[in-house]
Amino acid sequence: xxxxxxxxxxxxxxxxxxxxxxxxxxxxxxxxxxxxxxxxxxxxxxxxxxxxxxxxxxxxxxxxxxxxxxxxxxxxxxxxxxxxxxxxxxxxxxxxxxxxxxxxxxxxxxxxxx
Amino acid sequence: xxxxxxxxxxxxxxxxxxxxxxxxxxxxxxxxxxxxxxxxxxxxxxxxxxxxxxxxxxxxxxxxxxxxxxxxxxxxxxxxxxxxxxxxxxxxxxxxxxxxxxxxxxxxxxxxx
Numbered sequence: 001x002x003x004x005x006x007x008x009x010x011x012x013x014x015x016x017x018x019x020x021x022x023x024x025x026x027x028x029x030x031x032x033x034x035x036x037x038x039x040x041x042x043x044x045x046x047x048x049x050x051x052x053x054x055x056x057x058x059x060x061x062x063x064x065x066x067x068x069x070x071x072x073x074x075x076x077x078x079x080x081x082x083x084x085x086x087x088x089x090x091x092x093x094x095x096x097x098x099x100x101x102x103x104x105x106x107x108x109x110x111x112x113x114x
Numbered sequence: 115x116x117x118x119x120x121x122x123x124x125x126x127x128x129x130x131x132x133x134x135x136x137x138x139x140x141x142x143x144x145x146x147x148x149x150x151x152x153x154x155x156x157x158x159x160x161x162x163x164x165x166x167x168x169x170x171x172x173x174x175x176x177x178x179x180x181x182x183x184x185x186x187x188x189x190x191x192x193x194x195x196x197x198x199x200x201x202x203x204x205x206x207x208x209x210x211x212x213x214x215x216x217x218x219x220x221x222x223x224x225x226x227x
Contacts, residue, residue, distance in 0.1 A: 042118075045215075048214070102163055104160065105158040107156060
């Protein structure tokens with residue numbers, strides 16, 4: 001069965017650079033969620049989209065922005081990168097927005113900021 | 115605000131042992147609870163999803179139970195194997211509230227041969 005795809009899997013950037021992470025949800029899934037997981041930490045919710053509209057917002061810095069496109073894939077844009085942005089970034093997708101709908105997680109993008 | 119705690123934070127056992135991992139949550143009005151496995155530097159693999167109306171779910175050597183009234187869930191791993199070594203996280207969704215799950219910090223499990 002098709003899973004959530006994230007690219008790139010690994011990314012190394014310098015401070016103050018920008019980065020773009022991509023997420024391709026499971027086919028027919030219309031909802032995408034972004035999470036950030038620091039070393040030894042639990043995943044922290046950043047932002048989510050349903051039918052190409054932002055549906056919920058968590059602890060996402062103002063330096064970050066995201067959007068969902070017409071084909072339901074999503075991109076997380078990160079600017080003015082800081083050392084503290086080094087983390088594993090997960091994308092998850094679901095069919096629909098309610099708590100009933102299970103989220104399926106991608107393999108993550110490991111971002112290292114030097 | 116929902117808080118999720120997992121005990122123990124780390125566990126090291128010899129192969130073949132039966133294990134119990136604990137997850138507790140402060141708001142018992144949950145919609146469902148999910149257990150995940152995470153290998154080092156990897157993504158989250160869903161193991162078991164328990165809806166609020168259920169008491170337990172089983173998959174192979176894994177059994178997860180849910181006691182909403184006491185705010186607890188346990189993940190039972192039978193006959194542990196070295197391949198079970200990973201971090202196990204639980205996540206809960208609150209009924210009637212945000213559909214964003216709240217995660218615990220996980221239990222890091224090492225099963226040695």
